[in-house]
Amino acid sequence: MRFPKELRQMEHELVKYFPHLCPAQQRGLALWVYGTILAKSACQTAVVAALRPLSGWHALRQRLREWLYDGADKAAACQTQVEIGMCFVPLVQWVVTWWQSSTVALAVDATLLRDQVAALVVSVVYRGCAIPVAWHILPANRKGAWMPQIVRLLRQIRPAIPLSMTVLVFADRGLWSPWLWRRIRRLHWHPLLRLQATTTFAPEGQPRQLARSFVPEAGMAWVGRGLAFRHQKLAGTLIVLWDLEQEEPWGILTDVSPRQVGVVWYGLRVWIELGFRALKGVGWQWQRTRRTDPDRITRHWLILAVAMVWVLAYGTRIEDADRRHRPPARLRTPPRPLTTPPQPHQPQRVISVFLLGWNWLRTTLLRGYLWRRLWLLPEPWPQPSPDLTITYHQGELNDS
Secondary structure, eight states: OOOOHHHHHHHHHHHHHOTTSOHHHHHHHHHHHHHHHHHTOOOHHHHHHHHGGGSOHHHHHHHHHHHHSOGGGSSSOOSOOOOGGGTHHHHHHHHHHHBOSSEEEEEEEEEEETTTEEEEEEEEEETTEEEEEEEEEEESSOOOOSHHHHHHHHHHHGGGSOTTSEEEEEEOGGGOOHHHHHHHHHTTOEEEEEOOTTOEEEETTSOOEEGGGGOOSTTEEEEEEEEESSSSOEEEEEEEEEOTTOSSOEEEEESSOTTTSOTTGGGGGHHHHHHHHHHTTTTTOGGGOOOOOHHHHHHHHHHHHHHHHHHHHHHHHHHHHHHTTOOGGGOOSOOOOOOSOOOTTOOOOSSOHHHHHHHHHHHHHHTTOOOOOOOBOOOOOOOOOTTOEEEETTTEEEOO
């Protein structure tokens, strides 16, 4: 099989970021990612169709299938297969290499493939999307604890993130656990975990009450330190936010001090859900897969994640160039970060960074080249609306 120039460029980049993979694994990953981007689908049939000019249908199909197999299941049985657990650290290191900030936000969540498969995912949330960087695939609708697997994923990627970086970890109330809270802090990261509606909180110097009772109506927020829970007490900062667009108040517990934490930061967690949309119907069509074997799906997700890194980096360069009224081809270094955060109720992006990046990446690949100067530049984190009244514990009021 003869690789075109742009595919060889892609393989060269993967050799740099995944040096532990053997040459055949690196080449197979490049082939999968290249076909996924051309087809805008990671489904095997679509990828084979996109790669059809390179080789015969059956040879391509067999090559792609065997990349996902255990060594014993290959046509020539062996003891070599892609070990995904060893790919998480290189994947995060790749993201960190391109990352133009000292702060990163991780989100933990689960997504389902019909009623067959559940994916527990740790993602880097970024510009209205998310990059999966660690995951665990397991059968859906079966009894079993998820939290040990989530904690293991966080622990696995810890060596890839420099100690100098500030890391925030978001999780929705369905994944709330005191164990998760303690493990995140043990990694020297900062949890921002949404609490159940029945959670109680005792502010410093005040009696315990329902956390949601600190904000009596929409358009208000309350921030203060104290002890959460009645039995397994946890000391931390409570944020109770009832935005005008919310049906009920949110309670978020963190260890960041009240004056340093952003009242609306937790809203970034929704980006992991938008990232799942990009992995499914908006982008790589994972919902159409017929695979049910967890090990093969786990390897398939590496293809989705690598394609996502490239697409979002392309979208970043395009969006940064547009904001500075420059042609994308002439913006070859990361610009200075924007200092003005997006304002509440600001018009949404007309085109997502994902779709913008995919369109340009596919175009350059079809023209026979791959951009080498890429970066990931996070936007300033959101600020609360001027209409939101924020009360800090001890009676301090912020009307800004």
